[in-house]
Amino acid sequence: xxxxxxxxxxxxxxxxxxxxxxxxxxxxxxxxxxxxxxxxxxxxxxxxxxxxxxxxxxxxxxxxxxxxxxxxxxxxxxxxxxxxxxxxxxxxxxxxxxxxxxxxxxxxxxxx
Amino acid sequence: xxxxxxxxxxxxxxxxxxxxxxxxxxxxxxxxxxxxxxxxxxxxxxxxxxxxxxxxxxxxxxxxxxxxxxxxxxxxxxxxxxxxxxxxxxxxxxxxxxxxxxxxxxxxxxxxxxx
Numbered sequence: 416x417x418x419x420x421x422x423x424x425x426x427x428x429x430x431x432x433x434x435x436x437x438x439x440x441x442x443x444x445x446x447x448x449x450x451x452x453x454x455x456x457x458x459x460x461x462x463x464x465x466x467x468x469x470x471x472x473x474x475x476x477x478x479x480x481x482x483x484x485x486x487x488x489x490x491x492x493x494x495x496x497x498x499x500x501x502x503x504x505x506x507x508x509x510x511x512x513x514x515x516x517x518x519x520x521x522x523x524x525x526x527x
Numbered sequence: 528x529x530x531x532x533x534x535x536x537x538x539x540x541x542x543x544x545x546x547x548x549x550x551x552x553x554x555x556x557x558x559x560x561x562x563x564x565x566x567x568x569x570x571x572x573x574x575x576x577x578x579x580x581x582x583x584x585x586x587x588x589x590x591x592x593x594x595x596x597x598x599x600x601x602x603x604x605x606x607x608x609x610x611x612x613x614x615x616x617x618x619x620x621x622x623x624x625x626x627x628x629x630x631x632x633x634x635x636x637x638x639x640x641x642x
Contacts, residue, residue: 417570447628458531458618458633459570466628504569508627513583514560515631517569 417442417509421518423470428495429526436490436521438505443483446508450479453502462503463490467510494524510512529553531620531634537560539640540609548604548637552621559602560631561594562618570618577625609641 428434437450447466451459463472463479465488471480477493492499495508502522506515532551540546552559558577562570563586569596572586578599587594598604606613616638620631 449630451633456635456638458635459620460633461630464628464630506569513575513627514572514586515562515570517571519567519569 417445417507417516419505419507419516420517421503421505421521423521424519425524427521427526428493431523432495433491433493434495434523436492436503436523438490438518440488440507440516442509443486444510445483446510446512447498448479448481448488448505448507449490450477450488451504451506453504453520459504462493492523495523497525497527499523500525500527507515531619531621531632533553533617533634533637535637535641536635537638539642541611542641544609544641545605545607546609546639548606548617548639550602550604550619550621550634552600552602553623553632554617556621556623556632558622558625558631559596560620560622561602561604562620563588564616564618564636566615572603573617606639611641614639614641621641 422437449464450462465481476493502520504520506517532589561573564570575583576596591607593605615634620633
């Protein structure tokens with residue numbers, strides 16, 4: 416079964432700092448990898464989706480990379496803002512699977 | 528509607544009670560998923576529908592859990608004889624495509640507390 420791990424579990428940074436969130440997965444036979452944001456009491460908002468043939472995706476201040484062979488992805492957030500405070504979840508879709516396998520998330524706090 | 532709507536937002540059930548959780552996907556969305564998210568954990572897959580067909584129910588934790596989508600739109604997740612370990616947020620997601628590279632829209636979830 417696919418196992419997805421996210422490190423660190425929690426991160427607190429001052430506003431304006433650049434930061435990196437890490438995600439690793441055990442089975443490299445994936446269809447895609449997604450990064451989601453979850454605010455307290457809310458559903459998940461998709462941030463970036465990287466297909467298995469891609470190496471990275473960018474959206475605004477966010478950049479996600481994928482190294483399928485080593486089973487790793489990173490989410491880079493530039494010039495962090497207090498509004499970025501949320502839990503960030505990494506999820507993979509296994510090849511031939513219908514569903515996402517999620518990590519346990521990184522809870523990010525950006526201090527004004 | 529503009530998004531995926533789930534009701535109720537909160538449900539408190541006494542142990543042993545049956546509950547029904549509703550998901551209204553975005554109109555016309557073909558694919559519908561249910562996930563269970565325990566406190567401090569990532570969501571875990573429960574079941575997947577393509578239109579009215581339940582194509583995958585491998586994530587349902589026991590035969591007390593049952594999901595349906597009879598007309599290919601609204602879906603209901605039913606939990607019989609609830610137990611404390613069923614306490615979690617139940618998330619519904621839908622997609623306009625069956626190709627999973629097109630992503631999903633998640634609802635805000637139903638928080639179930641079994642007392």
